[in-house]
Amino acid sequence: MVLLGIINVMLLLVNLYYFQYVPTSYIPKIPDGWGPLFAALIAVSGVLWQTGKGFSNLIESQNNQAEITRAQTNAANRYKQLEQERARADQRLSLLRTLTAEMRNGKDRLVELEKTCDELAASCGSAADASKVPALEFPKFECDLYRANLSKFDTMDPGVVEPIIRGYAILTHSLNLPVIDPKLGNPDLILTAFARTVEAGIAEIEVILTILVGKEHENRKTLDAMDGRLKALASPGT
Numbered sequence: 001m002v003l004l005g006i007i008n009v010m011l012l013l014v015n016l017y018y019f020q021y022v023p024t025s026y027i028p029k030i031p032d033g034w035g036p037l038f039a040a041l042i043a044v045s046g047v048l049w050q051t052g053k054g055f056s057n058l059i060e061s062q063n064n065q066a067e068i069t070r071a072q073t074n075a076a077n078r079y080k081q082l083e084q085e086r087a088r089a090d091q092r093l094s095l096l097r098t099l100t101a102e103m104r105n106g107k108d109r110l111v112e113l114e115k116t117c118d119e120l121a122a123s124c125g126s127a128a129d130a131s132k133v134p135a136l137e138f139p140k141f142e143c144d145l146y147r148a149n150l151s152k153f154d155t156m157d158p159g160v161v162e163p164i165i166r167g168y169a170i171l172t173h174s175l176n177l178p179v180i181d182p183k184l185g186n187p188d189l190i191l192t193a194f195a196r197t198v199e200a201g202i203a204e205i206e207v208i209l210t211i212l213v214g215k216e217h218e219n220r221k222t223l224d225a226m227d228g229r230l231k232a233l234a235s236p237g238t
Contacts, residue, residue: 079233086226092156093219095149099164100212102145106171107205109141110198113175117195121188141175143168160215167208170201 146168153161174197 075233079230082226082230082233086223086230088155089219089223089226093216093223095152095156096160096212096216096219098145099149100209100216102143103164103167103171103205103212104209106141106143106168106175107202107209110171110174110202110205114195114198114202117191117198121191121195124187124191141171143172157215160212163208163211167205170205174198174201 146164153164
């Protein structure tokens with residue numbers, strides 16, 4: 001179509017030159033009927049050129065629209081995928097916070113147990129005072145939330161799962177032991193030794209809690225970054 005337009009322009013220029021510079025005596029007489037035919041051919045050529053140009057513009061417009069539609073579809077898919085990833089990340093953070101809170105509650109109970117052991121050990125300085133010391137019954141720690149969410153651990157970061165399992169192992173070992181009866185001999189030594197064991201467990205759990213709190217902050221930053229990306233995808237022009 002472009003070539004046809006160029007030919008039309010060249011014919012027009014030739015005609016202008018011909019009638020401008022060639023004497024009329026050299027201009028051959030055009031047979032009757034040929035003039036209208038030439039005019040019709042020129043007119044048809046012009047129409048074809050305009051039609052071809054319009055068709056080319058239409059094709060280009062359709063291609064542009066298809067590209068826009070494709071880009072919009074890709075953006076919508078990315079938004080949906082990121083939204084799903086964000087929901088999973090939010091669930092992981094919620095689970096981490098739940099287990100951290102339960103572990104912190106268990107640690108507080110260990111602190112109370114250590115204090116109780118030290119007080120009882122101080123109240124009976126020797127085996128002769130054993131009759132004054134009541135049997136020590138450990139408070140049960142069921143870790144209900146931990147057990148209820150074990151099936152979800154495979155969705156969590158391995159760097160989080162390991163310290164959680166270790167922390168709960170300490171709690172269940174320290175808080176779910178049989179009753180200790182100081183009357184069986186040397187109550188002060190028994191209670192003091194156990195208090196020190198509990199103290200070591202508390203120190204280890206505090207380290208674990210520090211790790212988990214740090215992981216909470218990391219997950220929160222990840223969610224904030226996802227929120228920013230979702231906002232950018234939802235408002236690409238802003």
